[in-house]
Amino acid sequence: MRDRPALIESRSFGMRQIPLLRPLNWLARGWRDLMRCPLPGLLHGLLLALFGAVLIAVAHQQFWLLAGAFSGFLLVAPLAATGLYAVSRALERGERADLAVALRAWRPQRRLVVFGLLLAMAGTGWVLTSAALITGFAAAPVNSPLDFLRVVVLNETSPLFEVWLALGAFMAAPVFASSVVAIPLLLDRQVSVLAAVLTSWRVVQAHPAAMALWAALLMGLTVLGMAMALLGLVVVAPWLAHASWHAYRDLVSAVGEPTAD
Numbered sequence: 001m002r003d004r005p006a007l008i009e010s011r012s013f014g015m016r017q018i019p020l021l022r023p024l025n026w027l028a029r030g031w032r033d034l035m036r037c038p039l040p041g042l043l044h045g046l047l048l049a050l051f052g053a054v055l056i057a058v059a060h061q062q063f064w065l066l067a068g069a070f071s072g073f074l075l076v077a078p079l080a081a082t083g084l085y086a087v088s089r090a091l092e093r094g095e096r097a098d099l100a101v102a103l104r105a106w107r108p109q110r111r112l113v114v115f116g117l118l119l120a121m122a123g124t125g126w127v128l129t130s131a132a133l134i135t136g137f138a139a140a141p142v143n144s145p146l147d148f149l150r151v152v153v154l155n156e157t158s159p160l161f162e163v164w165l166a167l168g169a170f171m172a173a174p175v176f177a178s179s180v181v182a183i184p185l186l187l188d189r190q191v192s193v194l195a196a197v198l199t200s201w202r203v204v205q206a207h208p209a210a211m212a213l214w215a216a217l218l219m220g221l222t223v224l225g226m227a228m229a230l231l232g233l234v235v236v237a238p239w240l241a242h243a244s245w246h247a248y249r250d251l252v253s254a255v256g257e258p259t260a261d
Contacts (some may be wrong), residue, residue, distance in 0.1 A: 009195035013185075014253040015206045022250060023243075030243025033088045038086050041238025048080070048237045052222040052230045065248050078183050079116045081241030082106060085184045088245035111186050115179075122175050126168065132173035133164055167248075177204040178213055184248035203251045214247060 034041045083102030090097035134142055137160050140151045152161045181203050182196040191199075204211045218240055225232030 006009055006192055006194035006198060008190060010198035010202065013199050015023050015202060016253050018207060018210055018250055020210050020213065023217055023247070024208055025070050026053065026243040026246045027215070027217065027239070029246040030088075030241070033091055033245075034239050034240035036091055037087050037097045040099045041242065042234060043099070044084055044102075044241070045234035045237040048077070049233045051229045052233065053260060056230075069171065074093070074135075077237070078241075078244065079112070081237070081244065082112065082187055083184060084238055084241035085187050085245045085248075088242045090186065092245075092249070105187060111193050111196075112183070113185060115183065115196070118178065118193075120215055122171070126171050129167065129171070130164065134160070134166065137163075165216070171189055177201050177211075180204060180211065180214070180244075181252055182246040184245050188248070199252060207251070 083105040086105035087097045087102050090101050095101075134148075134152065137158075138151050139155060139158060139160075141146070142148050142151055152158075152164065155161070169190030178197045178200055180200050182193075182200040185191060185196045186193065186197060219238060221236050222233075227233075
């Protein structure tokens with residue numbers, strides 16, 4: 001059977017080999033980019049923190065909804081960083097990098113819109129699944145963070161928290177694998193959405209340990225930023241966005257480019 005066009009298109013990109021601890025280098029380079037051009041990143045982080053505050057204000061009495069909404073937002077967040085990928089690309093090329101560069105990256109592009117809709121659908125699916133799981137199986141109503149901690153997390157007679165975590169990981173893993181380099185690739189090259197997703201999957205399959213470390217760093221730092229009354233997201237979100245650009249640049253090469261750094 002002949003390869004589908006998207007698979008052929010994906011195979012036009014090579015996979016660079018990276019060591020296990022390379023994600024730490026992405027964090028270092030992401031931090032450098034944020035320090036070199038802080039305004040777009042800090043504005044991006046501030047908007048995310050404000051959005052989180054709005055979520056809390058709207059759903060603070062329905063913590064089951066709040067937990068799912070925050071988790072779903074994390075699935076969609078990589079698309080929100082498109083402008084910061086453009087800033088890192090400009091810095092890499094020695095071009096002018098400022099707020100205007102970030103805003104221009106948000107010009108409507110059908111491929112990014114399509115991918116954004118797919119991520120939004122995944123996020124919405126998790127919100128509904130999380131809400132149904134907690135409201136349907138919790139031993140008592142969950143209306144606040146303390147309720148969630150007492151009824152779900154610390155309930156020794158129910159495996160609900162473990163099931164909730166496992167289901168969240170099960171739903172998040174394919175989204176991570178589909179998007180980890182797909183969005184920077186869609187910004188950087190003229191490639192179809194399906195080819196970008198297939199390339200992202202190939203990256204994860206080629207470097208499972210390093211990408212697992214990268215996923216853990218992304219999640220751990222994001223949770224840390226959220227734990228600091230959301231104010232940590234002002235710095236953490238753009239830092240991780242810039243680092244994600246360097247992850248893409250380290251992992252994906254066009255055929256004919258060097259396959260190792």
